[in-house]
Every structure is written in structure tokens, then in C-alpha cells.
Amino acid sequence: MAFVFPAFIFVFAFMIYPLITSFYYSFTKYNYAYDDHPVYCGIANYLDAFKDKTFLLTIKNTFTFASMYFVLVIATGFFIALLLFYFKGRSGTFRTMIFLPTVVPISLAAILFNWIFAEHFGLLNYFIGSVLGLPGLTRGWLTNRTSAMLAVIVVTIWNTLGFQTILFLSGIQSVPSDILEAAKIDGAGAFQTIFRIILPSLRETFVITGIWAILTGLKVFVQPSVMTGGAPGNSTRVMYMHIYDTAFVNYNMGYASALGFILSAIILCFSLLTMKMNKGKEE
């Protein structure tokens, strides 16, 4: 017991206790700036959430972000993993370079891309305007509603693609080589092999990469917070950001806790759904 005790103190003080406390706060009115004590108010906070237009908008934005991110990161991750798998030669350097952005802290990645997407002296506009010679297509990427969201997605993919690729690569490598050999002898082409043999045997890999992408997508906060602050016009404001601002800008601790539990419930639903869908297929 003495071995677990020190770790338990940490987990209790900074996880279990805060979780229970915020569960309690979620049923209270508690403005940290004015109120001395939290005042019990039943499920009022949860009901208010569904009348909160900004919150509903952030749910929509979060889903837009998460679904686009999910599809793009899974598709590109799988594609690059296939390239690495089929490449005959020293793929170590490629693997290292593709994994490298994963070690860049996400807030630094966001600062870096802010600069690349900048209207004046940004790398992207320099490339489009001066290298491709299409100055008409340059723009302030972060000040336009659609492209701002896309920019946030691009950063997230850049930062997490390496991890997804390595997971897919290890999944593909675990496909028994005799099955691949047999397919080759039967005259199956690369596309047939990929769709008929590799894809169906990656079910477990898809559960891991899928849940991981869902968590990354729904918990998104740092990238829009650093890059756009939710602008232009709340178009990149996500759930997490709304929760954060409710708590630490407006000091509305009770309401923020309720919003946090709604986000947790959504995350839990989608994680379970992914697991269930993949279990269903096996039967």
C-alpha cells in the first residue's frame, strides 16, 4: 500500500476531488467574483445550456471541426502508412520526418501557422502570390470564416498526423505476410489487396485511431484559442473555449461545470459508439 499511496494523493487531490467538486458546482449558481458560497439550484444550469445560443453554436462548430478533422486525419494517415509500407528501401528517415511535428507543442504549432497564414508576409500568401504567380488568390486566411476553420484543422492535422500514421503502419505490418503473399500469387493488384485484405484486418487499429481522433476533435481548444480566439464572429469558437471563458472570464463556475459535464457526456457517447460499431462488425 505504501507504494501506491504517494501516487494516490496526487490523483485524489488533483483529479478525484476536483471532479466531485465540479459535479456539485454544476448544480449550483456560483459566480466566483461575487458569491461567497455556491447556491444550490437543481438542474437549472443544464436546462440553461440548451437555451444558450452561443453554446449551441459552439456545439455545431465543434462537430464541424471534429468531423472534418476525423475524416482527413484518418484518410491521410492511412494513405501515408500504405506508402511507407509499400516503399522498398530505407523508410526510417521518412518515418522520422513524418513523426517529427508530433513533438512540437500544439500552442507553438498554432503560433507558427498563424504566421504562415498571415495576410502580409505570410508564407502561404508568398507561395501563392510570388511562386505560383496568382496574387488574386491571396487573402487573410484567419479573418475569413471558412478558411479560419480550415486553418485550425490544418494545424491540428499537421501536429497529429505522424502519430496516426505510425499507428496505421503498425496495424498494416501486423497483417500476416503469408496472406499478402497468397493474394499476390492469386494475381491481386495493389488496390484489391488494400481494399479486400488490408482494410478489413485493421479493425482494431481503426478503433484506436478513431477514438483518439474523436477525443482530439471534440476536446479541441488550444489551436483556436491561440490562432483566432474564436473569431471571426464566433465562427471558430468551440465548446471547450466556451466552457473556459464561462469559468475564467465570466467567473460563472457553476454554469461552466455543467457545460463541462455535457461535453464529457458527448465525448463518452462517441467513444462508446466507435467501440460498438467495430464490435458489431465482428459478429
Place this chain on the structure above:
Amino acid sequence: MNSGRKKIQNLIIALVLLAIVIIIIIPVLYAIVTSFKLEKDIIGPDPSFFPHQISLDNYKYIFEHSELYLKYYLNSTIITIFGVLITIILSTMAGYAFARLPFKGRDTILGFILFIVTFPLALLLVPIYIMEYEMGLLNTNLGLILPNVTTVLPFSIFIMRGVFRSIPHELEEASEIDGAGVFTTWWKVMLPIASNGVSVVMIFSFYNIWGEYILAKTLATQASAMPLTIGLTLLRGEGWSYGILGGVIFLALIPPVVIFMIYQRQLVEGITKGALKG
């Protein structure tokens, strides 16, 4: 004929991979390259990707004029070093207990801890903020070290548990026959064998703590207490030139990239193996 076609195929794959790698690397490369440019080459009439002339002016400026940046750097370093050390100590102890020492409700506790981790950090922030306010821990390095350790601890314990479970029982038994206590067995026999797992925990906690943003944004609101991840987002507003921005980003990336270069094999293979088992 056939092998010729295969060679061409392989060449195409190599070229596509190369193009992908270039796109992936360019953002970081651009920051580094720009940090060695002169101001007039960055926003001058003739911009280019590579510098016309290599200059160290930006770095000179950072070290001479930005005390605040160096303070952020120091904070990040202190928080990360102590955070990683405490994580290693706690996770090797708890991991050993969860793997080998029988106690009541062992698996339930482990499952429960891993379940809590799925909750978004946002939920824990309010009580942690109030608690640290009352204890006077806001805007201190200690105030960031403690919750940082906690967020990386469950997964670290899980890794160490797996490592200890894979070590044969005979070694412990031999040590116990020699009359060693549980603590001595753990310290002298088990830990040295588990050193690979310890380095995985070290890398994992290092990246997470060095790159941590949300706790720092909440619990360190005074500039002097901020780590790099938060500090740099504020520096942007200081109207710095892009050359200096490139420099501060490059310097902030050195520790994680160096660790990555040293441990890349273990890291990439560790993920590969872990995923295979999972």
C-alpha cells in the same frame, strides 16, 4: 521488364513520400530559416524563402533584450524537470504495486483512474483553481508541477505496470530468498530491469509537461510565472519582428526535438509494439 516496372513504382512512392515530408517540414524550417535573416530581408521588397545573408542579430536581441522570454524558458525547464522526476518516482512505485503486490480492489482502482482520465481537463480546472488560490499556489512553479504530474500519472502508471508484469517472477523470488524486503527488491532488482519502461515514461511525461497549455493558462496568469507555451502566445502581441519570433520558436523547440532525436527509435517502436499488443 517486371523488375523495371517495380523500380519505377518504388521511385514514384519515394517521390510522393518526399513531397509529403517537405510539406510537413516546411513550417518548422521556415521559422528556423527566418530567424537567421535580417529584418530587411523578411519584410523588404524582395522576400525569399532562404536568407540573402545569414545573421545572428535576432538571437542577440533575444538574449540581450528579452528577460521575460528567458524567464518563461526557465519556468518551463523547472516545471518539466521536476514534473518528470516526480512522475518517474510515483509511477514506478505505483506501477510495481499494481503489477505485483496484491491488495484489495487493485484492478478496480486502476480501471477507475483510467476512466477519470477521459474527462476533459476543463472540468477539473475550476476546483483546482480555487484550491490553489486558497493555498497560495497560483502563479508558482510548484502550482503547475503538481497538477501536471497528476495528468500524466495514470498513463505512466499503466506503462510501468505493463513493464513490471513482463519481468519473470523468479528474479524477485531469488531476491526475497536473499532476505531483501519489498522496497529493496523494487529498487535494486526490478527498477534496473525496467529501465526501458522508465525512459518511455520519461519521454511521454516530458512532451506532455513541456507542451502543456491549459493548466498553465489557468494557473499562471502573471507573466513571471508563465511557461513558454503560454508566454509565447503573449509575446506575439509585442509587435516583434518575424525574425525574432522564428528565433524564440526555434529555441523553444530545441529540448523536445533533441529528446526526440535521442530516443526516436524507442519512441516510434514503442508505439508500434504497444499498438500491436493493444
